[in-house]
Structures are given as C-alpha cells and as structure tokens.
Amino acid sequence: MEQEFSNLLGNAVQHGDLQFPIRGSLEVKDSSVIFIVQNYGEPVQEDILPFIFNPMGRFSQHASLDLGPSTGLGLGLYIASEIVAAHSGTIEVTSNRKRGTTFLVKVPVEK
Template sequence: MDLATACREAIEEACAGQPNSVPVLKVEGDTKGHWDSARIGQLLQNLIGNALQHGAVSHEITVAVSGGQNAVELRVHNEGKPIAEDAIGTIFDPLVRSIREESDTQSTSTSLGLGLFIVKEVVNAHSGSITVSRPSRSIRAWDRLLMSSLVQA
C-alpha cells in the first residue's frame, strides 16, 4: 500500500464535514510498504480527526509522509492549546481524554478517549514506534512504520 495515497483519502474523509479545515499533505520519498490497509486507515482517521478536533481554527494542520530506506515516517502537526506536561505519559492510554479550554479549537470533544490508544496499538502491531512532542502551542505526533511490516490476519 502507499501511505501517501492513504493519507490523501483519510484527509478527504476527515474533512468532508469541515471544508474550511483541510490539512496540508507533504510527501517525500518512497511511501509504499506492506501494512494492513484497514488498520492504517483507522490510524490515519484517528490522528487527522484528533488534529482537526483539537487544532486551532486559525492555524494549518500538516500531515507529512517521508519514506526512507527501511521505514516510512508519518507526522501530524497542529497548533492549539498544548497537551499538559503531565498528560504526555498517558496520552496513548485507553479512556484518556484531554480537556481543552481555549475557544480557538474547532469543536468540543465527544470522544471516549480511545482514538490515540487505537493509534498506538496499530503502530505496535506494525512493529513501529510513536512519539508525541509539545513545542509551545503545537502538537506533533510521529509514527514510524517499517516498510516490511505486515500484520497477519
């Protein structure tokens, strides 16, 4: 599968109801690999949906896919109220929700707190890794997926 193509499709789907909030997709290198396309689609929907939901309306969301020699890296970046320092360690735990109080976010949360947990589980199932950083007012999530990873059904 081609992760760049999957990102384009996920962006289209996630933005169907939010035409004024279309993330910018940046692609570099070979983004093809052997992954479970349904699970990767779910991962993309969760990451992009999270960025749209929690990002500041006035700032751009970037989805970047970069292919290297043995792996493909996916980065989702949005501007908004930063995740609390003490929440970084639990952000991928199940049933954890981030409370955001600023009015510049795109919508209020109705989530169950499973989206980023599912993302982490999909990444782990593909022998990848995921990290989050919180520079000042932005959130960056990185997924690194091995090109040869394939989940057996």
C-alpha cells in the same frame, strides 16, 4: 494503517486551533514509513504526555469545556498506538506552544 491516519488527523482537527494549518506528511526513509501530523492549539500538558495513548484518556480541556461530553470516548489515540505497535512501529508526541503538537509515527517497511 488507514484507521491510524484517520485517528491522528481527526485528533488534530478536534484539538487544534483551526485558524492555523494542520500539517501532515508521509515519506519513506531508512526502510521505514514516517507519518507526521502537526497542529497548533493549546499544548498538551507535559505531565499528561506519558499517558496520552492510554485508553479512555480525555485530557483536553478544550474538548471537555467547549465541545461537550459527546466529543469522543478517548480511544482514538489508544487505537492509533495499538495499530502502530501491531506493525512493529513507534509513535511519539511532542507538544509546546511554539511548535504545536506533533505526532510522529515510524513503521518499518518489509522488503
């Protein structure tokens, strides 16, 4: 799970507008751990959202144009989603200009 947290936070730093805060929260609610990462920057295009967790996906124009080809392999979100799935959890993303980009991870807590 540490790797999943690191990947989502790293993604927020890489793709967010650093003039705005990156927000993260972690809580236990309804027998699940809920982890949220939110950043502001260019929103992810709506037609790309269904594919954002695909391996080798590098969808950010900002990363490609401003940061160059060495910004990553496009595996971070894929790895994060696989870690969450391995723990029987879910990961969702929403993105728009007003609310920013938000990743919501929900993983059940075993008793």
